[in-house]
Amino acid sequence: MIYTGGKKVLVGLILFLTFLAALMIGTGLGFFLSTSVSTDIREDLSTYKPALPTQILDRNGELITEIFSDEKRDIVPIRDIPKILVYALISREDETFFKHHGFSFRGTFRAAWNILLDKLGSRRGYHSGGSSLTQQVAGKHFADRTDISVKRKLKELWYSFQFERTMSKEEILQLYMNEMYFGHNAYGVEAASQFYFGHSAKEITLAEAAILVIQLASPALYSPINHPDRAKSRQKDVLDQMVSLGYATREEADLSMQQYWDNYNYTRSNIASAYFDNNSKAPYFSEYVRIQLNDMLYGAVNINKDGYIVHTTLDLGYQHIADSVMNNAFHSINERYKNKADSRLSIVDNSYVPIIDMLGLAFNLEDIQVAGARQKKAARAVFYKKLTPALNVVSMMLGITELNDISEVAYSKDQQSAKKTTVEGALITIDDHTGQILAMVGGSDFETKKYNRAVDAHVQPGSSFKPLYYSAAISSRKFTPATRMYDGPIIFYDDDGNKYTPTNYLGSWEGSVLLRHALAHSMNVPSLQVLQGIGFEAAIDRASKMLGKYDQRENRTLFPRSFPLGLGVTSVAPIDMARAFATFPNRGKAVEPFAITSVLDRNGSTILEPEKERLREAQRNRKDDQIMSPQTAYIMVTMLQSTVEYGTLKWRRINIGGFDGMPMAGKTGTTQNWGDAWTVGFSPYYTTAVWFGFDTPGNSLGRELTGATAAGPYWAQYMKEIHRGLPRIQFDKPETGLVEQKVCAVSGKLPTKYCTDGLVDEIFLAGTEPKEFCDIHTFEKERDDDLINRLQDTLTIENFGIDTFDTGNGSLSIPDLSTSPRDGGDSNTNPLLE
Template identity: 55%
Template structure:
């Protein structure tokens, strides 16, 4: 307790000394000002030159510029509602009408807030903020800069009235999302003039001034809501509003708040941009990290990013081809389904409607009404919208806006979207990013980063890596693939199917993963347990918060088939760990930022590298040996599994590739995630709104796979070929038979070289082949003897019952023992059990 008091006393003492220093500096500054007779005090309010910030790619080529047109509509303070002024004073400077530019009370309150860890408002007065914004570089945390700011604040107080200072402040300052001045901010956030601001709206705008990224009602509505209520209560305490007015306005604000507004919306979308989704991603990160008075729209920063424009151009081209193809196939599927319904079902329903006087089931009439409505939306509403804007017919604005929202929602259900993201394995650089089919005012959602969709079978490698680590499984472990019932902890059964409903019997782990077999995969999950699988998946995906982990990963068997929600950037991050030899890969977009004078003001890459260095060996999320085996398994997917078609389609690759496909329940999402020794790329296609199907003819293998393959081949064309690095120890390669065992002496069957963690390689010879040969010989002999008859009767019996020799029966039963003889096997269904197959995902 004594230490805390001493620390508090020391902090207060430092603050007092700082105040004395500032006072002394002010005196000196004023004396110098009087002596030198400042000659260039231009019109107060004249701003420094605004320069756009340049966004450069990894080769210093221009991607885009961040700028603000700053076409403000200057609003007189007399036209603004009084509660806006009261809200500003409450939040920023409660002593505004009682000080001459500097407030001792504000200073000590800010100092106390720093000492106690609380925050409501800063120490600078409104006049100081205007002076600092117009005449100093507020990024400098120096006494010199503070003295300049104070001197200019005094000049403003001497030359302007309090109302003029408030008017200058409200028409000049930055309110977030690319808006300057209260009028532009009001139009952007609320869609109407600042002259019409309500009490709660005024408070919401005022709290943007301190940190628009932190308190944005669009990006962080709950955080903004809490601060808004805090300021409203302070206004009540100061007598600027009654409790009833504050509560009524607050409730009205949130009752009408649009929670569906895109989070990454901003006030500029017409700029030329060669990678708009990536640029917006960078802009959001800068607004989070460049706090205070940094202004990315006017300060002339040079932002050095990780993007490679060559890769981005290829990504855009192949994704646009993918969008065209997947939407064309989807529309064709819908058209065929609709045609069949019209031919077979609608006439029957119409006949029943007429026969039994049931107009509510008259499908033909409903169909015509739907067609008419669709025609109106596609052809008439655009004309009406143009007429409304042209002739200012406000009566039509509301219904048109309502229909536009419906159209956007319908497009989310019926338009196939997608995303692509590429990471460099060694650095985590984001080299290419496609967040959707088009970046526009009504389609700003960055699916590469923000989409939460099911990964399907592309999720399987994450927990397969835990199975390899457990040493219970190797690439050669045999698993029995047959119908099985798995029982969840709540007693509900789960009966997975393989894609196309096929069963393969005994398969190796390598075959099960490369051909995306569901039952063997769930047996792997069952054997290692949910805890191990979830821990590994969360680690690879970069999810550390326990609450988020519990929400993301249900402890039920569908988890093993990817029935969770993740983003493409998370999947790329997870697979990049395999490609990087087990090391953590953190996606990185910004390398460093320079100001207009070439001074580095932000170094995200340097900070990341220092953090990684501090981790030491902890940077390895999985061992290099496990990463190498997982890479080998995923290479089989490209060579002989579900990505074989895509590989053949592009004529092969210039170097080794590894990856996995995924198709989710009802064919609603399709994936391919894969990597080379250089780069990792995730490709996803699906819908923004759930509940629709791409069609059974669109899977990860045939839809996402070709896009991934074409793109990956293109970005590797000019690179020297190399192989995935093999650990120098901890890995052994052994020749095994098709059953994953050592070939016995004299063995003439097929063998392959398999990789194992040292100590997990097989020690036994394969006797299954000899066993099968012996069984077949005995079976053939016994069956021949049983069917051999000396005299053939004139009439054959309707059926012949054959009593098998006990020796034959024992041999056959031992071979076909099935799931009970395999690790992690569930309970085999009895003939009486009805398997509910309708709700099971058929994954590739």
């Protein structure tokens, strides 16, 4: 019995009786205040705004992620909270909740009695708290629950009665369920359920409900993550209480508890927190949106707590495909990069360049030159296979031991660099006509490095830059897709007299080609002839507008007035290239990428519609977004389709079995030293830019990883996947202003009957179609005729008939000279054949 403990027991009993008396007096005072002072608790609560995370939704309303700071909370109505969770809560915290009016004498007495027993050592273990659920809610809103004074308790009681007087039990429960702290920065049952169990509170089990309610007493002590054994013990206490109160059967409680612990993840980090639980389905895009929100919602707002609902342009279906394709790409390309260091361009110090030149002459090693960046890199590549034996010979002959180690040192450096360097990349897809960002991948690992390369990686675009100024050439009417160009060695001089000598990727030349063919196969010399033909200013003006670069001061630095610009020596981000290429299928109109369609406050009222506001502003300012004519844009579309049909993307199309009838157009790009690999292309629906390269400039992917071989396959695979199920439509073609004309495939002019190398259907701006007939094949015909006439003059007409050489089509036919009229055909010799 408790009366056998001497003075200690007596003192404890006196303290208990004193506390009970004070409590009864305080309760009476509370009743007096509640009846003598009239207040509407709803009015007080109307100013209360619990911290709510900002929700970011995709274009179909699916949740992408939530942005919050120290309180992770998701509001759920009481109708969506399972009864089993309510029963677990009242079993643990307030058995008589549905019977009392804000204060439970029975609960308070039982709590005090259990505490006394604990102090006396007569009972240890589970006991519920003394405050009712209503008191806890009242204390959270209107009293400091860390204050243990009588004044605070009276204030809490008074507000508790006001809650009960003005609100229903269900409304009080809803407040409680959505506001109380459940540990690990999770507030409310929904956030807690998502954090602890990975699913909504709507799907909670009996054992999970017990786990949640024990967190209310002390998450630090009973967290199933930090202290699973303690949590298990308290969980069993709650389940036993629920069984005793008839809310569950013994079999249900035991089975649920067993299933919970059988599937428990004991490896979860003990520093886990809802704050760090980034479950974003598109982390790079989410961060991009967060930054934009901070810029848009200026003033006294907090996107981490104010509960905004942000509707965005992202399509999570496309995002999933983008993530899958790019993850495969990162793995494959990095494996190729690291495993083939010996075949990549390697490191040779500049001090050895003269030695390389000397060895090239001494040992007849062709193509060993170091003039220009690409030649130097080529020399380095050849270094391993061709120069190493020569270096060994020279080192023995001259006693220069360092030479014998150059290749090994270079190889070792290159291998070390490969192990430390990671090939990164980015993908971004926008709608051709609206600019809505539909998918975004900014790198290989957001958690490791939050650098969004889709937006912030300013790198050289290489040959993918060419279509931008090609469009200016078409607009100038100086060039057409059928303009005959020269692909061969040419030295270009800029206005300052600087010399530039470009080569093609493989170092080969094709001679005379048409402009369409030159772009499809990414020929450098014809492209620089185009740049020279229209001038730097026209090229830069067109490129800057397509890329959305309107700061003239910055553009003077961004776009150098020199010929390397024509090969993409500038700085752009993937999002810039996507908007530039989208101009073509958008009939020549500027496309501005955007991510946010609308922002709603916690009450569901629309407070921002950024894109509508931008369009209204443009209309007010009469901003002209027509960068090029629809006719020029369409011609560029057809030229870039040729890249996919027979140019640098031909094998990418073939390898995936085509695009199932969907028209595609695009351009590849590879930078100097093979540092960056691009493919940018579009359909009648979407434009996608894919880039691979390095965060640190100066590294090389190697000759095997180009725009066509590194970025091209993944661009093609991704574009095919996201267009599955879409109606097959064609690119929008202007009804007027274009002329289609058959031309000679060699000269690009009107064909004659002598154009035997084929004819092609070409498209022109009206008025720029060829007026002249092919002079190449006409010249060849005239040359052949002249040759025939010369031969005829040298032959003796009495021996050979003239008509033997006339085939009727201008070609020369050699007669059968095996017999000679001189000997009546009996001789087997022929003087002309001997």
